[in-house]
Amino acid sequence: MPQFTLPRTVRLTRTHKVSAALVATAGCAAALAFTAAPGNAGTTTAADAPAAVKPVSANGMPLTAKDRGDDGKQARAVASSVAAGLKAAPAEKPHHAADQAANRSIERKALVAPKAAPKAPKATPKRYANNLDGWIRESLDIMKDKGIPGSYEGLHRNIMRESAGDPNAVNDWDINAINGVPSKGLLQVIQPTFDAYHVSGTPHKLTDPIANITAAANYAADRYGSIDNVNSAY
Incomplete structure (x- = not known):
């Protein structure tokens, strides 16, 4: 070879x-x-x-x-x-594989619908009895929300002295009545005082139980510090 x-x-x-x-x-x-x-x-x-x-x-x-x-x-x-x-x-293959994996991940997320957050139950409006006890309690809640001081005992004591719990009571013999502005309602409030100390959110009616109590308590807080400090005519 x-x-x-x-x-x-x-x-x-x-x-x-x-x-x-x-x-x-x-x-x-x-x-x-x-x-x-x-x-x-x-x-x-x-x-x-x-x-x-x-x-x-x-x-x-x-x-x-x-x-x-x-x-x-x-x-x-x-x-x-x-x-x-x-x-x-x-190097192109891993990049392509990564893109496919990312696309599959997005598709899976799209298929799974997010759960809706449970709705908070609506607060049930507080109910009050349509009597003196209910009127005082509702007035106290409004006073607390408005920052007006006063207690159940202070309101009840003054109501019983002024009107004996009658929301339509009218004083037609004192100096206010003589001047043409008689005291009216549970806490015997005259119209000018009611107009000046009316609490927003309550009816603008002098003899309305809630409006009368809250306006009187607002006036007493301004003049005496609290309705609790009133022990006679005011």
Whole structure:
């Protein structure tokens, strides 16, 4: 079998494997490198040891001075471009997979409708008895909301002295009656006083039980500090 002779003669046996890498650039010669590796390390002798192979051009001829002057820069540039292209290409797959995973996540969220928050139960309006006890209690709640001082005992005591609990009671004999502005209602309030101390949110009617009590308590708070401090005509 004929043997292949390289510059600086090296004889390759059948036990050696030959690998070659051909790197070329457009319009330029490439370098071809051979490396010889023993196929069976156990039987290799000193005579069979591979020797360095002199680079040759693509046509098998030794490299010219121009080729050697390149000093392998073009070959390395091409190899780097190829390697960069190979590394960049697979990166698209994870990115695509991440987009698909994100889209599936959005689709799952869209399919699951958010639960509506439970509506708070509407507060049931407080009911008061339509009698003296109910009128006093409702008046106290309004007074508390408006910041008007007074207690159940203070209101009840003065109501019983002034009208005995009659919301339509009218005083037609005192000085106010003589002056044409008789005292009226549970706490015997005259119209000018009622108009000046009327509490918003209550009927603007002098003899209305709630309006009469809250206006009188508002007046007493202004004059005496609280309806609780009133123990006689005021």
